[in-house]
Amino acid sequence: MTYRTFFAAALTGLAALALVGPSAALAGPPAALVEDVQGEVAGAELMDYVAPGQVIKLGPDGAVVMSYLKSCRRETVSGSGSVTVGPGESKVDGAALKSDIVNCDASHAQATTRETSEVAATIVRSIGPDSAPVAQAVIYGASPIVEAKGRGTLIVERLDQPGERQQIELTGRQYKGRFYDFAGTSHPLTPGGIYVASFGAARLVFKVDAQAKAGPGPAVGRLIRLN
Numbered sequence: 001m002t003y004r005t006f007f008a009a010a011l012t013g014l015a016a017l018a019l020v021g022p023s024a025a026l027a028g029p030p031a032a033l034v035e036d037v038q039g040e041v042a043g044a045e046l047m048d049y050v051a052p053g054q055v056i057k058l059g060p061d062g063a064v065v066m067s068y069l070k071s072c073r074r075e076t077v078s079g080s081g082s083v084t085v086g087p088g089e090s091k092v093d094g095a096a097l098k099s100d101i102v103n104c105d106a107s108h109a110q111a112t113t114r115e116t117s118e119v120a121a122t123i124v125r126s127i128g129p130d131s132a133p134v135a136q137a138v139i140y141g142a143s144p145i146v147e148a149k150g151r152g153t154l155i156v157e158r159l160d161q162p163g164e165r166q167q168i169e170l171t172g173r174q175y176k177g178r179f180y181d182f183a184g185t186s187h188p189l190t191p192g193g194i195y196v197a198s199f200g201a202a203r204l205v206f207k208v209d210a211q212a213k214a215g216p217g218p219a220v221g222r223l224i225r226l227n
Contacts, residue, residue, distance in 0.1 A: 041062045043056040072102055078095060105137045142213060152199055197224050
């Protein structure tokens with residue numbers, strides 16, 4: 001399973017990919033996001049959130065990539081063995097582990113939708129000729145992944161400069177019913193721009209990092225959570 005497979009599935013509304021083993025139920029607040037799965041993996045699937053204490057088992061050809069929401073630690077685990085999810089890093093038994101740190105906004109990952117939506121509404125109302133919008137979060141890719149569950153209208157509008165606005169009608173067929181990926185579309189956002197994303201009552205004001213690139217990249221660094 002590759003990033004390219006995920007992007008194609010998310011954009012065409014395919015809701016199922018052939019992975020080995022069922023997803024484990026989330027036992028607590030999410031610690032990490034599974035960004036890639038290859039081969040024989042049981043206990044987690046592509047774009048699952050995983051919680052501390054959750055165990056993922058890998059076969060000889062299995063591999064899993066996951067990124068931690070608080071530590072921005074991105075791990076690649078491969079080979080026969082098991083992975084136990086921790087608060088900020090994994091414990092691996094038998095398998096091989098490689099890790100690095102990627103750009104992500106840990107504060108946004110831990111905020112609730114209600115908290116971010118109330119603050120975002122205040123920010124948008126306070127924008128005036130002499131006041132620039134203040135971002136609540138930063139993403140590090142110009143093609144965000146928006147977590148918006150179910151049906152509804154997703155609106156992404158630029159606040160620091162007028163005229164840039166995207167409106168997407170989500171049918172509920174986004175990947176796993178909740179992830180819409182801008183990668184692969186012809187409408188990336190502008191690096192350095194400040195935007196508000198809204199879906200139903202949920203809102204978030206965010207900034208696109210000035211060095212952000214369009215297209216695929218670590219999901220945890222492009223994630224906008226509206227659920």
